[in-house]
Amino acid sequence: MMNTATNAVVVENLEKRFGGFVAVNRVSFEVAKGEIFGFLGPNGAGKSTTIRMLCGILAPTAGRGVVAGYDIYTQSEKIKANIGYMSQKFSLYQDLTVEENINFYSGIYCIPAELKEERKNWVLEMAGLREHRRRPTALLSGGWKQRLALGCAILHQPPIVFLDEPTSGVDPISRRAFWDLIYDLSGRGVTVFVTTHYMDEAEYCDRLGLIYRGELVALGEPERLKRDLMAEDVLEVLCEHPETAMGEIEQLPGVKEAALFGRGLHVVATDGEAAAGEIGELLARSGRRIERIEKIVPSLEDVFVSLIEARDRAEQPQAEVKR
Amino acid sequence: MKIVRITAVARKEFLHVFRDYRSLMMAIAIPIMMLVLFGYALTLDVDNVPLAVWDQSGTAQSRDFIARFDGSRFFSVRGTVVNQREMDYTIDSGRALGVLVVPRDFAQKLAAGRAAEAQLIIDGSDSNTATIALNYAEAVVQGYSQNLVFQAIRRNGLPEPRQPLNVKPRVWFNEELESKNFIVPGLIAVLMMVIAALLTSLTIAREWEQGTMEQLIATPVKGPELILGKLIPYFAIGLFDVLLAVLMAEFVFHVPLRGSVLFLFSIAVIFLIGALSMGLVISINLKNQLLAAQFAMVATFLPSFLLSGFMFSIANMPHAIQVITYIVPARYFVTTLKGIYMKGVGPSVLFAEVVFLMIYSAIMFTIANVRFKKKLS
Numbered sequence: 008m009m010n011t012a013t014n015a016v017v018v019e020n021l022e023k024r025f026g027g028f029v030a031v032n033r034v035s036f037e038v039a040k041g042e043i044f045g046f047l048g049p050n051g052a053g054k055s056t057t058i059r060m061l062c063g064i065l066a067p068t069a070g071r072g073v074v075a076g077y078d079i080y081t082q083s084e085k086i087k088a089n090i091g092y093m094s095q096k097f098s099l100y101q102d103l104t105v106e107e108n109i110n111f112y113s114g115i116y117c118i119p120a121e122l123k124e125e126r127k128n129w130v131l132e133m134a135g136l137r138e139h140r141r142r143p144t145a146l147l148s149g150g151w152k153q154r155l156a157l158g159c160a161i162l163h164q165p166p167i168v169f170l171d172e173p174t175s176g177v178d179p180i181s182r183r184a185f186w187d188l189i190y191d192l193s194g195r196g197v198t199v200f201v202t203t204h205y206m207d208e209a210e211y212c213d214r215l216g217l218i219y220r221g222e223l224v225a226l227g228e229p230e231r232l233k234r235d236l237m238a239e240d241v242l243e244v245l246c247e248h249p250e251t252a253m254g255e256i257e258q259l260p261g262v263k264e265a266a267l268f269g270r271g272l273h274v275v276a277t278d279g280e281a282a283a284g285e286i287g288e289l290l291a292r293s294g295r296r297i298e299r300i301e302k303i304v305p306s307l308e309d310v311f312v313s314l315i316e317a318r319d320r321a322e323q324p325q326a327e328v329k330r
Numbered sequence: 331m332k333i334v335r336i337t338a339v340a341r342k343e344f345l346h347v348f349r350d351y352r353s354l355m356m357a358i359a360i361p362i363m364m365l366v367l368f369g370y371a372l373t374l375d376v377d378n379v380p381l382a383v384w385d386q387s388g389t390a391q392s393r394d395f396i397a398r399f400d401g402s403r404f405f406s407v408r409g410t411v412v413n414q415r416e417m418d419y420t421i422d423s424g425r426a427l428g429v430l431v432v433p434r435d436f437a438q439k440l441a442a443g444r445a446a447e448a449q450l451i452i453d454g455s456d457s458n459t460a461t462i463a464l465n466y467a468e469a470v471v472q473g474y475s476q477n478l479v480f481q482a483i484r485r486n487g488l489p490e491p492r493q494p495l496n497v498k499p500r501v502w503f504n505e506e507l508e509s510k511n512f513i514v515p516g517l518i519a520v521l522m523m524v525i526a527a528l529l530t531s532l533t534i535a536r537e538w539e540q541g542t543m544e545q546l547i548a549t550p551v552k553g554p555e556l557i558l559g560k561l562i563p564y565f566a567i568g569l570f571d572v573l574l575a576v577l578m579a580e581f582v583f584h585v586p587l588r589g590s591v592l593f594l595f596s597i598a599v600i601f602l603i604g605a606l607s608m609g610l611v612i613s614i615n616l617k618n619q620l621l622a623a624q625f626a627m628v629a630t631f632l633p634s635f636l637l638s639g640f641m642f643s644i645a646n647m648p649h650a651i652q653v654i655t656y657i658v659p660a661r662y663f664v665t666t667l668k669g670i671y672m673k674g675v676g677p678s679v680l681f682a683e684v685v686f687l688m689i690y691s692a693i694m695f696t697i698a699n700v701r702f703k704k705k706l707s
């Protein structure tokens with residue numbers, strides 16, 4: 008049952024194959040109106056492919072999809088009038104000035120003449136480019152370019168925006184500034200569909216989908232994912248020389264994985280209490296000073312790493328059989 | 331179809347062209363250069379063929395004979411040789427295209443009323459020029475001997491014979507038989523074909539290569555709006571090129587324009603739409619600037635030069651090739667421009683050509699619109 012009244016995006020078993028290669032493998036999810044939906048996954052996971060299908064610029068192989076109430080197969084032009092899309096690669100005209108790019112998209116979106124100036128000023132203000140309006144776009148810094156691209160994509164004030172890795176390759180300050188803009192849009196009721204491979208950005212989203220090798224492996228609010236999706240416990244271990252302790256800890260029977268995290272270790276174990284005791288003994292035996300061993304709420308990264316590894320383990324035997 | 335979108339695309343495209351000196355060069359400088367280069371290089375008139383003479387006779391008669399060659403506009407005597415070795419050298423080194431040899435007994439034979447002989451040795455490596463030079467020589471010799479006959483008759487007090495038949499050929503449309511008069515109009519047609527297709531072959535491929543197309547196809551812009559918008563600036567440039575070419579034909583090559591300028595430009599408008607759309611079709615299909623430009627060059631240059639009737643008369647081609655020429659759009663433009671320039675004819679005579687050009691342009695424009703898809707492949 009597709010609920011398109013309260014959902015901006017509804018996807019059912021959406022699939023994209025490139026020849027024999029499955030880039031997006033029967034994914035299903037919904038994005039509620041007004042939500043910031045994060046699509047998280049490593050490079051090559053299928054984020055861009057999915058977003059392109061939703062924007063009506065790439066024909067799906069199978070499955071269904073409705074965006075802004077329109078079908079992605081038959082009404083892609085209607086979708087295009089109701090969304091803003093910012094592609095992964097910067098795609099404004101580098102030889103045109105900031106203002107010329109805005110004017111061009113203003114024309115393309117048929118902004119009424121009486122609103123043109125106002126919208127242009129709004130975009131210039133938002134992107135912080137008022138002083139640089141006559142600069143060739145090629146000369147702008149990465150952060151400015153991204154904000155201008157966003158501005159050009161929302162000149163027509165669409166109810167949904169699709170942002171494909173909008174902050175990749177820009178400095179942390181600009182990333183923050185860009186997320187402020189995303190919150191700002193969301194505050195106005197705009198649905199934001201954003202892909203990223205930054206974990207910290209994932210935390211900013213209302214809901215997340217984790218995509219890995221074309222498959223949707225997790226879906227939900229960040230808090231819920233952290234609480235529910237991790238079968239194992241995560242311990243934070245702060246001790247002397249964590250880098251050498253890591254290997255020894257991993258050898259312990261109940262421990263699945265140990266990884267450096269901040270100035271300590273994150274240890275994934277089936278039974279947290281038991282493992283904590285064993286780790287304490289092990290560290291005491293080797294004479295390392297222990298600051299803290301504590302069960303913690305896993306970070307998103309912990310959750311995703313464990314999900315992805317579980318999937319890899321499950322898939323490996325299959326892959327070998329196939330060969 | 332929204333005018334606002336078309337003008338937005340057209341304005342942006344204009345900015346691209348004017349910001350990029352290479353595209354401006356291609357649009358303006360290259361057509362001028364090619365017109366000058368080919369205009370001079372392809373002019374087929376053979377004038378002042380350089381000759382050397384080997385005057386073995388050394389008499390008043392032989393000098394008179396040689397003066398006949400030198401005095402004609404076809405030959406100019408550049409030097410003398412006195413033996414076989416020098417003669418060979420003169421031709422081998424290219425100092426002269428031919429050597430006129432007047433034998434020792436030239437004057438004696440003339441005096442005796444016998445047929446005198448002279449020898450013209452011509453460098454045949456450029457057979458075209460050699461043939462023309464030989465024909466000129468024949469004309470000069472004929473004039474000379476006719477003169478001798480008349481002199482002899484007059485000397486003997488006989489009445490001058492009336493020539494039984496006096497053929498005076500009159501050439502229509504190009505009375506001076508100057509090749510530039512038909513080369514230049516054809517050249518304008520051929521160059522416009524190449525330039526127009528080349529101009530637009532880059533524009534859509536560039537957007538695919540730079541990624542700007544992905545952004546554009548995610549907007550509500552319609553294919554025909556984008557295509558029309560992209561055609562407008564190049565259409566303006568193309569018309570400007572035609573104007574430049576017509577002005578150069580007038581003031582640089584002094585080719586008389588007999589027909590209507592208005593008709594000429596109307597035809598140019600129809601032709602440009604087709605040729606520019608063809609460039610777009612190439613660009614849309616190849617999505618790669620380098621490939622598209624190369625393809626546009628090959629697809630327009632060779633057929634337009636070889637099969638349009640510009641260089642080689644279509645009537646003299648093998649039948650199979652003649653059939654192919656019907657699908658070479660430049661053929662119709664070449665015929666039209668030559669007709670307008672040399673014969674001063676208008677739409678009533680060139681009706682078929684005009685219709686063919688219209689069909690060609692309509693087809694190309696339609697293909698561009700149909701082939702352009704707002705989807706990634």
Ligand SMILES: Nc1ncnc2c1ncn2[C@@H]1O[C@H](COP(=O)(O)OP(=O)(O)O)[C@@H](O)[C@H]1O
Pocket residue numbers: 025028030048049050051052053054055056057707
């Ligand atoms: N046009 C295409 N043809 C063939 N393979 C493609 C094409 N586009 C993407 N892929 C492949 O599909 C997979 C997913 O790509 P993409 O959606 O771009 O990943 P992401 O955006 O998550 O980094 C990658 O392995 C990529 O190589």
Ligand SMILES: [Mg+2]
Pocket residue numbers: 051054055056095171172
């Ligand atoms: Mg991507």
